[in-house]
Each structure stands twice: as C-alpha cells, then as structure tokens.
Amino acid sequence: MADYSFGGTDEENAELKKLNTEVLEDPDSFENWEKLVRAAESLEGGLNRNSSPQSIGATRDIYDRFLAKFPLLFGYWKKYADLEFSIAGTEAAELVYERGVASITNSVDLWTNYCAFKVETSHDSDVIRELFERSAVCVGLDFLAHPFWDKYLEFEERLEAQDKIFAILDRVVHIPMHQYARYFERYRHLAQLRPLQELLPADMLAQFRTEIEAEGPAAVQAGSQVIKTERGELEIEREMRTRIDNFHLEIFSRTQTETTKRWTYESEVKRPYFHVTELDEGQLVNWRKYLDFEEIEGDYVRTQFLYERCLVTCAYYDEFWLRYARWMLHQPGKEEEVRNVYQRASMLYVPISRPAVRLQYAYFEEMSDRVELAKDIHQAILVNLPGHIEAIISLANMSRRHGGLEAAIEVYKAQIDLPQCDIYAKAALVAEWARLLWKVKGSVDEARQVFQKNQHWYLDSRAFWINFLLFELEQPTSAETEATQYKRIKQVHEDIRRKSHLPPLTIKDLTHYYMVYLLERGTKDAAKEYMMLDREVNGPYSVQTVAKMKLAEDGREATTQRRLMMENGHPGVEVDEAAIRRGENPYTKYYQQQGEQQLPSDAQPQPLRYQ
Secondary structure, three states, X not given: OOOOOOOOOHHHHHHHHHHHHHHHHOOOOHHHHHHHHHHXXXXXXXOOOOOOHHHHHHHHHXXXXXXXXXXXXXXXXXXXXXXXXHHHOHHHHHHHHHHHHHHOOOOHHHHHHHHHHHHHHOOOHHHHHHHHHHHHHHHOOOOOOHHXXXXXXXXXXHOOOXXXXXXXXXXHOOOOOXXXXXXXXXXXXXXXXXXXXXXXXXXXXXXXXXXXXXOOOEEEEEOOEEEEEOOOHHHHHHHHHHHHHHHHHHHHHHHHHHHHHHHHHHOOOOOOOXXXXXXXXXXXXXXXXXXXXXXXXXXXXXXXXXXXXXXXXXOOOHHHHHHHHHHHHHOOOOHHHHHHHHHHHHHHHXXXXXXXXXXXXXXXXXXXXXXXXXXHHHHHHHHXXXXXXXXXXXXXXXXXXXXXXXXXXXXXXXXXXXXXXXXXXXXXXXXXHHHHHHHOOOOHHHHHHHHHHHHHHXXXXXXXXXXXXXXHHOOOOOOOOHHHHHHHHHHHHHHHHHOXXXXXXXXXXXXXXXXXXXXXXXXXXXXXXXXXXXXXHHOOHHHXXXXXXXXXXXXXXXXXXXXXXXXXXXXXXXXXXXXXXXXOOXXXXXXXXXXXXXXXXXXXXXXXXXX
16 A cells, blocks of 8 residues: 555645545544545546546545445535546446435435436436436435425426426425425416316316216396306316316315424424434434324335435434334335345444344344344354354354254354453353253253353353352252252352452342342341341441451451551551552552542542532
8 A cells, every 4th residue: 555646746645645544544534534535636636537547546446435434425426426527427427426326315415416417418308307207206205305396397397398397296286395385386376277187187077077067057147037057168167177276275285284294393303414423312302203203194105215314314323223124024015125224224334333233134034034144144243243242142042043052052162262252251151051051951950060160260250150149049949959059059159259359349239139038038047147248248348357358368357457457557458568669559459359440540639529
C-alpha cells in the first residue's frame, strides 16, 4: 500500500494516503470516511473525463468502499452518479443509480433524482415511464412522496398525455400523504374534462346509469300543471357527473381521515433518513407506536412499507430488525421475505459484536430444515467472537437437537480447548457441560464429577461456582439422603469461602444462598451455623475470621490481626513498606478483596456535593 498512488499532486496524494490510513485503522469512523471522500472529490481541482486514470480509479475505489460500508446514504449515491456522468457519461451514471436504488429501495430523493436524470438523458418515453412505475412501487406510499409524484406528473405534462396524468392522479388521491389535498383539487378539476369512461370502472358507471334511469322522467311545474319530461342523454350525463363527483369527495374524505390518523406519528419523525448518530429515545418510541398503529390497521402493503422506512432510520437497532422478521413470519407464505430480512440485518447493518439477530437467523434456518447453514451461522459468529458464551451454548444445544448429547458435549470440549477462549468463558462452558449431563442425560454423578474435576482451574469464576452450588442445592432429597446431601452442599460452600479467589461481595452473595438452605432444610444445629456465617459475611471486618485468614501468608487469622495492629494501629488495610518503596499502591489488595474498583493512581479525590 505504501507504493500506491492516488493521483493528483504530491500534496494531494500524501493527504489521501494519510486519510486512507486513518480509515483503515478505524473503519467505523464516519468522520474519517467523509474526509477521505471529500479529498478524493477535490483531486485535480474536480474530476472530469480528462482527469488522470489514477485519480479516477482511486476516487471510484473510495466511493465503492464508502458506500459498501454505508449503503443507505442516498446523497452520496447521487453525488457518485453525478461524478460518473462527468467522467464516463450516461451509462456509467445509470449503473450507479441502479446500485443506489438497490441499496436503499425506499428513498424518495434518490428515485426522484434517478427519474429526473432519465428524463433528461433518454428520448424513449416508454423506458422513462417504466422507470417511473418502478419508482412508484418503491416510494409511492411514502408520506412525503410528493416530489416524486410531481416529477412523474411533470413528465406526462411534457408529453401532453392528459389520460396518463388523470390515471396518475387517480392513484395518488387514495394515498395518505402530506399534500393529499393539492392533488385532489387537481384531480377533481380534471375529472370534469375527462370522458365518463375514464372516471370510474365500467361496472360502477353502469350502476349509476341504471339508478338514474330508474328514477323515471323529471317532473317540471308549469302553472297548475306538473309536466313530466323524459331525461335526455345530456341530462343523464350531467347527473352521472354529479354522482361521480360525490363519489370522489367520499374518496377525499377517506384519504383525509387516513392522513389525519398518521399525522401524529409523521410529525414526530425528526430524522427520516439514515445517519450513524444515535436516535434519541423519543424517536424510537414514536417508531414503535407508528408500527403498532399500522399493524393494527392490518394493511400488509402499508405495514411492510413502514417497516422498510423505519429500517432506514433505525438500521443499527436490533430490535426493529427482529420485530420486522417476527411480524413477517406471521404472514402466510412469506418465508423468503423473512430470510431476506435476516440476511440484510446480518450482512449489512447489525455489527457481529451484537449476535442476537444472527442467532435468531440461525434458528429460522433450523426451522426451515437447513441445519448445516444454521450451524455455519454459529461458526461465523465464533470466528469473529471466539469464546462467546451465548453462541457456544446455542450451537451445543442445536448439535444436541440434531446429533444427540455426545455431539453437544463435543462442541463444549472443542471450544474449551481453544486458546482464544478465555478462562471465564471456559468456566461457564464447563458449568453448561455439567448441566447437560444433569438435565438431559439425567446423570447427577457424572455432572458432579465434571464440577469436581475442574474446580481447581476456575477459582476466579463466579459463573462456575454459582452453578456448582445451585446444582447441589437443587438435588432432590429425602429424610434418608438429606444428611449426605448436606455434606456435599457444605463442602461446595466451604470451597467457595476458603479456596476460591472470588471477591468478598460475591462470596457474600453465594453464602446467602447457603444460609437460606440452612434455614429451610437444615437440622436442629442449623441455627448455630447460620449465626456463625451471618457474623462472618455481614459483620464488621474485625470479626470476619475467614477473610483475615485468607489475607495471611500462613493462613492464620492471628497473623493478619497482629501485623495489621503493629503496622497500622488498627485492623484495616495491610501496608507493605517494601511495596510502597517500589511505588505500589498499598490499597490495591484491599480493593481487590472487596471486589471494588480502585481509583487510578493519578486521580484526585472529589469534594462531597450536597444537594
């Protein structure tokens, strides 16, 4: 990469190299990408078809990488298309537009720009109209779709295609949108000038005509006489147009009602486009409520369209991808659409550091009898997140469902043996391995052996010890076996207090489990042991015998007590003069024992603030 030239002057090339290095070091930084794109655009004073191949190639590469990383930025697709038009002409720009609308299919701005570009660069009205119709399917239902519909109507006006204009308006007046009234006024005016057969379907026209003719001749008062006159064709048409106008007013009323329903939610959408910055909670709540509303309304097309809009703004939020997939799964015959939702979320938007969406995708594929693909999804997570406990447990359980207990155990063994798997993850996996033997195989003895044989490796693991303790506490007993089980539980608890390296607060929590057991299932001597433990874990430090024994090098409480009194004048923090001379913090061990975070060595104490 050091020998690669971006083109331009030496200064421009050096700047681009620097910015590109920053992007490679932190590919998630949007600011770094923006700086790189701006620098590339300004190469040689602005690129055109006469620019150097190096500069053109470098700029294209930067745009391609940038839009692969952030495909929902419609403005940059437009800029890229304009750049390609100035460099390589119409076809190159059109290819960029096609890539853009494939990446963000519901962008009103991008489709409108694409259609405007097509109108200016093509002379084939059928091809242009086909593009407008594609756009209408993708963005026509948007609450703010009026720029697109205006562009479509403008195109047909150029061709003086009044029948096409009326047909477009006939579609638009049914759509709840921001400027619905403006389109209806034009529609109503144009309806007075169009032939009857364009205004309504043939069956409705026939029904109106039949109703008018069934009313009989019109009665006219002439002095004292009432004269009945036969309706002429013009009279019938006038009456039909009146009825059609009333029918159109009903359409307007329905559209107005539907628009009003949505106005509350639309007015709260402060950012209808994608950006890398987080949304505030109010915006997220509004999207949740808006989706609830459309789901209750029950229109599949409108609900799907709103989900797609939401997932432009909320592309980085797992909850909306999962909600979309679950809603789609509820729709009959939509399995491929569900798969598409999961794939888009997993491959483009949700970072693999949050694997919940990918795990849900794996379960979906397992449900669809694609078990090997489901396992591959798990393996892909573990390649990027070695030792991820949830993913490993999920993979083991899936292997058990389709390959039996031994297959699940093999998954745990393989992951525990990996050097990339840290000690805390291994401890949790050993506990899950024992749980499988206990819950699935029903072998309490084998599960106990797994805990006992591995406990010396995981003296620092809370997950291991709490699972071990709960395992023993949850074993069923009888009057005959309770004494034996008590010894086992007591032994685990003693190991936690005396052998483990857990923080005192964790030991205190686990001891409380044991103390509850003593009260609920203990013998007549349980109260004595309970009170002793209560003193040890809840009493002041001066009476915490086991804690002080663990501090002493020889394991004797008296040693710790004597040293603390001699050196400090009180039984508190042990001070090692040699350690202080070496520059070590005398409070480090104290904080570690208490399970607390100590202040950094350069931190200043903060004054108390009174409210």
